[in-house]
Amino acid sequence: MMRQFLVLIGLVLLTISAAKAGPNDDAVAARASWEQVYNAGDADKFAALYTKDAMLFGSTAQLFTGTDGARTYFSKLPAGIKVKMGDQQAIAAGPDVVLSSGFADFTLPNGTVLPFRLTLAFVKVDGKWRVAQHHGSPLPK
Template sequence: MNSTAAREDVLSGVMDRWKSAVDAHDPERVASCFTEDAVFQGLHPYSLGRQGVAEYYESQPLGMRAGYQVLETRQLAEDVLLGYLGVDFSFTDRPAIRVNLGVVLRRVDGQWRIAHYQVSKLN
């Protein structure tokens, strides 16, 4: 994957699936975007694996939506991609939260999934 456009297409494909599941408040579908052994760090203590991802998103309020912008991508290896994004989480009853999100995607059995997810909240 030599071009920036190709890397962004892969990252956007994964993040579009993630966003669709977040917007639908479907924690199991969100978790399916991650590898079985994913390291997940949202705004609460970190977890490992899909179960922790599902529990995190189950705890989020109904009506929460995610919007993202790809800021950077890097190819780390043939089947490993780094992404850096700006994400806005909006809510029905309070102001939006803006975060930076770093992800590492890994291709497993031909499917790109999130292996590492790290949020940092902006002030």
């Protein structure tokens, strides 16, 4: 009986914690996952972060679409670039949509740091946050 009570209390506390998680928390977690996958250098894992109909404007002039477009974009980048997410802001546009804008530093293999503005629109698909829209641009001087 006591064990069932403790399990029930634990579930209530988890529910309260989940309810308190706001759009910024969701965006921080989704951007951290994006950063980790980007730095791993795996185009297939990168593409899996995007929706099947995603739109991606990265560091090139071309608009890439869908998971195949995300894979193509990532495959065309020079190897060894790393990213570090910076400050960000996020808002919920709905229960399963989070809009996130902020900063990211991309470091080239030679050590050159390229500061960028990065906007990502996340949607929840099958319980996981996926990128539906991505726009990156160099930080103006």
